[in-house]
Amino acid sequence: MRVTFTANGKPVEADDVWEGESLLYVLRERVGLPGSKNACEQGECGSCTVYLDGVPVCSCLVAAGQVQDREVRTVEGLAAEDGELGLVQQAFIDAGAVQCGFCTPGLLVQTDALLESDAQPSDNDIREALSGNLCRCTGYEKIMDAVRLASARKCAGKGSA
Amino acid sequence: MEFLRPATWDEALAAKAEYPTALPISGGTDVMVEMNFDVHRPSAILDLNRITELTEWSNDGSVVRLGASVPYTRIIEELSGPLPGLALAAHTVGSPQIRNRGGVGGNLGGASPAGDAHPALLAAGRDVFVEAASVRGTRMIPIDEFYVGVKRNSLAADELIRAVHIPVADGPQQFSKIGTRNAMVIAVCAFGFALHPKNGTVGTGIGSAAPTPRRAVEAEEYLRDVLAERGLWESGDLLGAEVVQRFGELVKAAASPIDDVRGTAEYRRHSLAVMARRTLTWCWNDYSKQIRSAA
Numbered sequence: 001m002r003v004t005f006t007a008n009g010k011p012v013e014a015d016d017v018w019e020g021e022s023l024l025y026v027l028r029e030r031v032g033l034p035g036s037k038n039a040c041e042q043g044e045c046g047s048c049t050v051y052l053d054g055v056p057v058c059s060c061l062v063a064a065g066q067v068q069d070r071e072v073r074t075v076e077g078l079a080a081e082d083g084e085l086g087l088v089q090q091a092f093i094d095a096g097a098v099q100c101g102f103c104t105p106g107l108l109v110q111t112d113a114l115l116e117s118d119a120q121p122s123d124n125d126i127r128e129a130l131s132g133n134l135c136r137c138t139g140y141e142k143i144m145d146a147v148r149l150a151s152a153r154k155c156a157g158k159g160s161a
Numbered sequence: 162m163e164f165l166r167p168a169t170w171d172e173a174l175a176a177k178a179e180y181p182t183a184l185p186i187s188g189g190t191d192v193m194v195e196m197n198f199d200v201h202r203p204s205a206i207l208d209l210n211r212i213t214e215l216t217e218w219s220n221d222g223s224v225v226r227l228g229a230s231v232p233y234t235r236i237i238e239e240l241s242g243p244l245p246g247l248a249l250a251a252h253t254v255g256s257p258q259i260r261n262r263g264g265v266g267g268n269l270g271g272a273s274p275a276g277d278a279h280p281a282l283l284a285a286g287r288d289v290f291v292e293a294a295s296v297r298g299t300r301m302i303p304i305d306e307f308y309v310g311v312k313r314n315s316l317a318a319d320e321l322i323r324a325v326h327i328p329v330a331d332g333p334q335q336f337s338k339i340g341t342r343n344a345m346v347i348a349v350c351a352f353g354f355a356l357h358p359k360n361g362t363v364g365t366g367i368g369s370a371a372p373t374p375r376r377a378v379e380a381e382e383y384l385r386d387v388l389a390e391r392g393l394w395e396s397g398d399l400l401g402a403e404v405v406q407r408f409g410e411l412v413k414a415a416a417s418p419i420d421d422v423r424g425t426a427e428y429r430r431h432s433l434a435v436m437a438r439r440t441l442t443w444c445w446n447d448y449s450k451q452i453r454s455a456a
Binding site: 001018019020022041042043044046049055056057058060061062063065066068110128129131132133 | 162163164166186188189190192193194196197198202205206208210255256257258259261262343344345
């Protein structure tokens with residue numbers, strides 16, 4: 001079947017989609033957006049987190065046919081058109097919150113969503129928001145640092161604006 | 162495989178009548194796992210995402226009609242007042258991403274004994290109904306008749322779950338769940354408890370410790386009788402260790418768990434007694450406070 005939807009603000013079209021296929025597969029294999037990672041395929045790890053109509057979800061658990069005419073925003077969509085990194089992306093780099101990097105795309109989207117709803121989350125709020133994103137390298141401390149840094153920058157930005 | 166995308170509820174019912182083996186999908190948090198691992202390949206997938214009424218709820222003051230696809234995130238944010246037990250259970254489901262997609266309709270459709278919503282629904286009272294519909298009409302299935310076996314429910318092949326009707330809480334409710342961490346956990350076992358001061362009853366729900374979710378009927382009756390005989394609903398006095406202990410034992414006795422990868426039967430029985438005592442104590446303390454502050 002054919003599925004058409006909006007990905008990072010642009011209309012995309014995927015042909016010959018199998019009816020049982022996931023959104024993640026369509027993103028990675030059919031429309032050239034491999035940023036979202038495929039790890040567990042059962043919603044345990046969060047590596048494939050994307051926005052679906054503004055809500056963060058595991059794209060491995062969304063059937064491709066369900067996104068017809070809807071809006072998807074992936075980790076690629078967190079950066080500006082010219083490649084300038086988004087605030088959360090830059091904070092992860094500056095805090096050294098990346099090791100192998102496989103979990104990073106999901107953490108970036110989920111952190112972006114957290115800071116959109118609460119720009120100044122407590123540590124407990126951060127841990128709860130990221131409880132569905134597994135990282136097997138960092139021990140999470142650098143990730144916590146990165147979210148705190150992104151939060152501080154976001155609040156500072158708002159203050160000066 | 163067909164991918165069916167009805168735009169309206171009537172179209173969905175017509176599709177289910179035409180393709181009775183079609184697998185309904187809404188949040189996809191169970192269905193897609195089976196699809197990704199090729200556990201199950203249905204003849205057709207029936208996508209319910211376009212039917213926006215399934216994501217709506219209403220409250221007439223005595224009963225909440227909860228649309229089958231209202232995601233857990235919104236149950237937590239919008240319904241923790243009228244449905245405190247279910248909201249607590251919802252908070253233990255998966256992760257934020259899973260709670261953004263999954264809803265009670267999927268829990269009921271899957272009818273896994275480990276589904277987090279079930280103990281809360283059972284504890285909410287005898288007047289919880291699953292609104293099931295088909296082209297033949299609508300049925301209100303009492304929650305006590307809904308679960309019929311491991312991952313089996315009493316829906317007919319042409320029926321879809323439209324909503325769940327749950328009485329608005331008239332007393333404290335609690336939910337407790339055992340797992341290896343605080344997120345992304347399939348319950349080793351779970352327990353829901355509710356006080357219903359208006360009709361002088363209590364509700365219980367056991368999860369993951371029997372072929373189906375079930376209530377601890379003898380524990381409910383024991384506590385109901387004790388509360389009535391001793392005038393505790395009126396006084397709000399302490400229950401006493403003996404009552405709490407006995408309640409825990411009766412809940413434990415109501416379970417028929419198995420040994421599996423998540424835990425042993427003995428561990429499940431033991432932890433159910435602990436959860437029963439704790440949730441009863443939490444609820445009763447809250448109730449006592451209400452009574453005393455009203456006095």
